[in-house]
Structures are given as C-alpha cells and as structure tokens.
Amino acid sequence: MFKMPNSPLKQRLSPQARRDKAARDLAYAKTDDRRAKKADAQARRRKAKKEGKDVEGKDFDHRTGRFTSVAKNRGNNGKGTKKEGGKSYYVKKHS
DSSP: OOOOTTOTTSOOOOHHHHHHHHHHHHHHHTSHHHHHHHHHHHHHHHHHHHTTOOOTTEEEETTTTEEEEHHHHHHTTTTOSSSOSGGGOOOOOOO
C-alpha cells in the first residue's frame, strides 16, 4: 500500500519505537507459521497464474482456501480478526 507523506494511516513513532516495532515485526514474520503461510500462498499463486486464473489484486485466504480481495482477506469478510487464526487455517507444508 502506497503511503503519502504525513498520511494519517502511518503510525507516528519515535525513532526508538520505530526500531523496536521493526524488530518485533521481523521476528513475527520469521516464525515457522508465517513462513509456511507465505510459502503456501506463493506456491498457490504461481499455480493459479500458470492455470490462467486472474489473481491480480487478490490474496490467498487460508481460512476459506480461495483467492479473495486484499481488503476482504485483511478484515475477515467484515467479521474482524479476533476469532481467527491458529487451527482455523489449512497450510500445506512446503519444503
């Protein structure tokens, strides 16, 4: 997502807080679960493109097992994200 300078969407953090958040975000992104989901989504996206499916502007939703718009995937189809996660996802393990 492109962010304009002084955008209200961007968090205003002190330099120390920004570094701390970057470290937390990186640690989370490198967990086995996140790496498995990313690898699975990338493999499914490659396969869908190879089959000629239009996946432009869509993300793979691990809860439904389908490609959905980025906005719907982020917001869990309007239901929020508090109850999702963990065991409700199917992620194929890639080696």
